Every structure is written in structure tokens, then in C-alpha cells.
Amino acid sequence: MTVANNTVWEYTRAGRLSSTIAQAARAIPEPGPSELVIQVRAAALNPVDEQLAQSPPSLLSFLGCAIPSPSKPLVPTSDFAGVVVASKSAAYVVGDEVYGQRFSADGNGFLATYVKVEASAPFVKKPKGLGWTDAAAVPLVYTTVYDALVEWGRLSMGGEEGLSVLVLGGSSGTGHVAVQMAKKMGCNVVASCSGKNAEMVKSLGADEIIDYTTQNVPQAALMSRYAPYAVVLDCVGGTDLLPDLDNLLLDSPQRPELGIYVTIVGDKTSRDAMGGAATNLYTPAQAVRTVLGRLNDHLPRWTRGWTGRRYACIKLNPSKDKLESYEKFMEEGGKVIVDSVWPFGKAREAYERLESARAKGKVVVEVSK
Secondary structure, three states, X not given: XXXXXXXXXXEOOOOOHHHHOEEEEEOOOOOOOOEEEEEEEEEEEOHHHHXXXXXXXXXXXXXXXXXXXXXXXXEOOXXXXXXXXXXXXXXXXXXXXXXXXXXXXXXXXXXXXXXXEEOOOOEEEOOOOOOHHHHHHOHHHHHHHHHXXXXXXXXXXXXXXXXXXXXXXXXXXXXXXXXXXXXXXXXXXXXXXXXXXXXXXXXXXOOEEEEOOOOOHHHHHHHOOOOOXXXXXXXXXXXXXXXXXXXXXXXXXXXXXXXXXXXXOOOOOOOOOOOHHHHHHOOHHHHHHXXXXXXXXXXXXXXXXXXXXXXXXXXXXXXXXXXXXXXXXXXXXXXXXXXXXXXXXXXXXXXXXXXXXXXXXXXXXXXXX
């Protein structure tokens, strides 16, 4: 493999990535057995990058995540698209165009020109009709929505007419994909967002919009003609709707497996604080709610009086087969919206855009051409 150099963006201390990352030169990685080296073409930024970067060392240590320091600089980002430039795996050859993810809690992220990955990692060959920056935007949000609606929500990828899904945060990076997927399943879709984003979310398939800036979201969700919901997917966090789950969630003898509140954030509302299933470890009320909610998967319906309704604060469970299903989603008109694309040299500005909370869709860095 003949390449010039490997440039990365790395950070050595806690803080907002727009102010802590700096460019550095590293050695070109060499693949070991069943490994590949990928020239990264694009990398997508995610709120979890910021949450990891701003977490105190004690929390990172508790969660088993890498801690930044001058002796151990960390590279952020988990989503990528790129070209195989070296391979010791029979599944991939030099020149293969691929996209996927690897959780960057170990600090070996994709804001780098060359990265080494295991062939078994959750990445696949890129569909020919998918551009580099669009491909990098897909993995985390698409597989998260797939997990929420299919694995946890137990909805199928078609034939769910008459059922309803409520998406909290319909214009968010994950929420806008959830609106599309639920609609393609045949569901009625109610989504919360600000009034300025309402038309965009409607254009993606939402049947009804709840403007959280002017409406009481729990009340509007309960009063909607599309209530109750087979799935309530929370992409914003908080506990406002939890007291109303008995009335919000579908309770159907014909489909007893349906009716769940799925959150990818948890009870917290700060954008900078760690979210997702990890928060079960230090949020007792949420942890109890999660345990009781999971009991409903194994107990008769009449026990809901003391276990509560189904609830799950989930973590991403990526896999190659889930990512491969995106091609069909794309062929049916589905898309991940890209808010903005930044050159590699302006990664700090890209993170500023992410931190602003004004991005409509994904923020992507074009790493190489």
C-alpha cells in the first residue's frame, strides 16, 4: 500500500469538540488478520461524539470508554464511507466502496484519512446510487430507527395500515428517518417538532404535526385522532409523556406484542450529557422502569397493572444485515437528510454546526476526494 500520510483530528482533553480537536499526523495503519484499511471519504458527526468528549473521566471509566489525555489522544466519529486500500479478508478486496460504523468510545474514530477496521464490523458495500457524504450520514440514524421500530416496536416493513406511531423530535437526525420508515410501514405518523420545521417533516410523511413551541405535547398526543400508538419513539429525552403511557400506548388483544415507549435518549434533556441505555446505570427510576417494561415481554397482559406498560431505553445494536436493508429503503424513496458538508480542514466548524442545535439532518465532513 503506497500512501503519503495519515492525517487525523484528535483531542486530548474534555470539552466541546469545536474547541478541543486539532490536526495531527499518524502512521498509516497496517491490516492484521481479517482486517482492512479504509481510505475514508466522508465521516458523519453525531451528538454522541460531543457527549463522550464532554463527559468527566469518572463517568467514562465507569462506562468502559477511553479517556482523552496528551498520552492518549482520541479521534471522534463513528459513521464513515470509504474505499478499501488494503485487505486481509476474503470478503473484501482493494477498491471495494464501503460504508458503516464502529462506535468510537475507544477513540479510534473516523475523522482520519485512513482507518483500520475488522472485516466483521458493521459495514457493508455501498450501493452504487449512494454518494459518499450521503452514505456516511446513514449508519447510526438508520440502524437506530430500525432497532426502535422493528426489533423493539415489533412492526414489520410493510402492511401495518391502521396502526399509529408517535415520533418525538421529528426533525432530528434520527426522528426524520423514523417518520419516513413508519410511513413506509403503512402507519399513521404523528411527529413533534418546531413550527419552522413542520413543512419539512410533513413532506417526509407525517400525517399530523405537534408544534412543541406552542402546544402541550402530551395533551396534543392524547387528543390526536391517530392515538393510541403502537410505538412512541422518543428522540429528545425527558419524562413529560410517561404519566400518560396507559392511554398513549396501544393495548390490542389481537396484537399484544405492540404498544411500547422507546427512547434513544432517556430521562435526561441536556444535549451535552450522555444519553441512551448507558443512563440506566445511574438513573434509578429509569432503570426500574426499563426492568419492569421488559417483564411485559414475558408476563401475561393482565400483569401490566403492576409492571407498567412496555418501556425501553435502548442502545444501538448495529449489524451488517440491518445496514444492507437501507438499499431497499433508499429505492423506495427513503433518505437521510444532510444538513451540511464541510471540508476536512474545517472539522472544527462542522462541530460548531452540530453544537448549535440548528442542524436539520446530518452534519458530514468530506475527508478525502
